[in-house]
Amino acid sequence: MTQLAAPPIHHPDFEAEAAHLSGTVSAMLQQIDAWEDRSRTNGADLETSLVMQDTAEEHAATLSPHVHKPYFGALMVRIAGKTQPLYVGNHAFKDLKGPHSVLSWESEVGGLFYAQTLPWQTPRGLSGTVLRRRQLDVQDKTLHGVTDLYDAETGETGGREAVLLKRLSEAATAGMRNVVETLQPEQNEILRASAGVHLCIQGPAGSGKTTMLYHRLAWLLHPERREHRARPEACMVLMPNQVLARYSARILPSLHLEGVTVTTPEAWATSFLGLEKLEIVDRTLTLLLTDASKARRKAAWRKARALGDLSMLRVVRQYLHQRIRANIASLKYLADVSLPGGSKATLTLDTPALQALVETVLARDPLEGLRIAVRHQIEEALLAQVRLDEDELATVRRQLRADITQLTGKVVTGLLPVLSARQLLSDEATLRRAATGILPERTLQVLLSDPLAAVARPRRSYADVTELPVMLAMAALLDGLGRRVGRELELYDHLALDEAQDYSPLLYALLIRATRKGHITALGDKNQGIHGYKGVADFGEMQAALGSARLMTLSRTYRSTRQITELSSKVAQTYNRTGAVVGVDRDGEAVLRLTGDTVAALCAQAVKAMQQAGHVNIAVVTRRVSDAEQLAADLQCHDVDAQAIVNEQARYQGQVVVMPVNLAKGLEFDGCIVAGADAAHYDPAVEYEARLLYVSTSRGMHALAVVAEEELHPLLS
Ligand SMILES: Nc1ncnc2c1ncn2[C@@H]1O[C@H](COP(=O)(O)OP(=O)(O)OP(=O)(O)O)[C@@H](O)[C@H]1O
Secondary structure (H helix, E strand, O other): OOOOOOOHHHOOOHHHHHHHHHHHHHHHHHHHHHHHOHHHOOOOOHHHHHHHHHHHHHHHHHHHHHOOOOOOEEEEEEEOOEEEEEEEEOOOEOOOOOOOOEEEOOOOOHHHHOOOOOEEEOOOOOEEEEEEEEEEEEEOOEEEEEEEEEEOOOEEOOHHHHHHHHHHOOOOOOOOOOOHHHOOHHHHHHHOOOOOOOEEEEOOOOOOHHHHHHHHHHHHOOHHHHHHOOOHHHEEEEOOOHHHHHHHHOOOHHHOOOOOEEEOHHHHHHHHHOOOOOEEEOHHHHHHHHOOOHHHHHHHHHHHHHHOOOHHHHHHHHHHHHHHHHHOOOOOEEEEEEOOOOOEEEEEEOHHHHHHHHHHHHHHOOOOOHHHHHHHHHHHHHHOOOOOOHHHHHHHHHHHHHHHHHHHHHHOOOOOHHHHHHHHHHOHHHHHHHHOOOOOHHHHHHHHOOOOOOOOOOOOOEEEOOOHHHHHHHHHHHHOOOEEEOOEEEOEOEEEEOOHHHOOHHHHHHHHHHEOOOOEEEEEOHHHOOOHHHOOOOHHHHHHHOOOOEEEEOOEEOOOOHHHHHHHHHHHOOOOOOOOOEEOOOOOOOOEEEEOOOHHHHHHHHHHHHHHOOOOOEEEEEOOHHHHHHHHHHHHOOOOOOEEOOOOOOOOOOOEEEEEHHHHOOOOEEEEEEEOOOOOOOOOOOHHHHHHHHHHHOOEEEEEEEEEOOOOOOOOO
């Protein structure tokens, strides 16, 4: 166990730190008063005065929430021959009249509070050294504790671990939490990894991946990121399901991330494609979960993987090129335009000229999409036929606008993302033509097979999640990809992807086209990959799909007690020899193992035991959706009121819930009860089942119970 620091209240500098805190609070309040005093903000004229007053009020409103806790960390540094203290908080504050300035945690210097290195270089080339790192427990403008983390004389004190353990012992909340005060050195390094380079982060369950994703976005919003700075409204976070999206989005306000879009890849794709009215289904998952035939499961898996393979982008591209070439086989254009001065000119594009022009566009693979690129090229070619100045060209351009729109429409006629994707995937001759030179015969056979024939189709119109990336690829190549701003498409400033092991290589290749260069952060855990049929095989494949990306690893887990981590790690190691998980060594309750009664009776017993131990947010996790529905009803007969969360529309609001493992992914609770924790529910011979069991057993922070009517799963007994 790490040596714990002395109780903070006895710290010799406590009084001095308390005095500094009260000085900072006063300086902040004075500054807020000054900003709010309208008589002090007088500009040269009325309009300037009003703008200045608005800005001042905005500053005041932004600083006000931080007065009760101006900072949480202090550094003593030596720089340019001077030793001076620096204070680090959630929000920067410049004390113009005194020594009470605060650095924001996202700033370069603020980052020194978390790092383990001591020397650093300022942007002006000065060398500095950190002499002391100190954590300050401030609540309601009052200092409650001082803990030294590092001191030049004694070295690392163990204080960081003590502060972390205290924080981790707190109860779970119904939303993801801000951990700015206790960011760990390895997490700090990851969230500050150079902007402008795609980043893949792997880490076990509970290592803070989802938490880091939001903190990295907050770091990217800081002005010091200069050309890589991101705007919240231009950032998007993709989560595996809506339950997790809503749960994690509760962190946004505390990190000043309001405006960031948090959604799922499916919801984003359907809204981008205008398919909101369609039912979105995952028939491959249905088959994998319900079909007893190994051969059929394998075939379904293979087909889903083939649909999400990177090579499908080339197939879609070739399909579009073939269709466009056919569209322009005899297309030509001729028009008379009036020139300034009264004369007329005839502008033409005969078929070979049009073909040559289109070929240059096809060869370029324009990011903005073929339609816009062809349109520009046509306009340029026609205007080049008259010699006019800029103003005169604008008049001719106006005359040609409708014609060019019509001609471009003919070039891409019949090409619609959804219909074309379906034609490509359902018509053998079309697929064979489009795949010539790209896909081998065996892949074609897989794509032409229908392993899902026995899986029921919804009555209303639907789209399957495995065909969405192909539809999106059509849209991307035809009209570009990005965020819609009015009628325009703009690139996202940054995309952050959670559970990134579950995204297909094709989806990665498309997301690159939707965001600024090097602005994807992808976080995942191979061990929790439960959608491998539509995901990547490993992080190498993810890196390859991104073109180039930096791979970083989180090694420690923070969520669970030692007892819980030991058990879940044992499960992960059965299918991943490197799956050993190093947890923060936090002692907790022994794992509760219950058998010998109905699952409902045992789960009720576990819920009550956990509630008696003071836990509030408790999840009963089942293997299947249908089990969750039934169990929630059965628990009532045992005097337990539990909310069933059985679809993505449900909202997790805390207290006792029953949910299937696929929806529990990414969430965490004070206590977790794995219902049906036996070989009948999680087949020990199937790796996929072990992955699900790992997800279930890694959800609890403080308490875990495994429950089975008869014998427990061999890995859990
Ligand atoms: N530096 C930290 N200080 C305090 N708590 C932390 C820190 N890092 C992570 N945690 C806590 O650890 C828990 C797990 O974090 P998070 O859910 O982000 O992990 P994850 O890697 O995404 O897990 P999973 O793979 O299971 O979804 C959360 O309660 C989070 O607040």
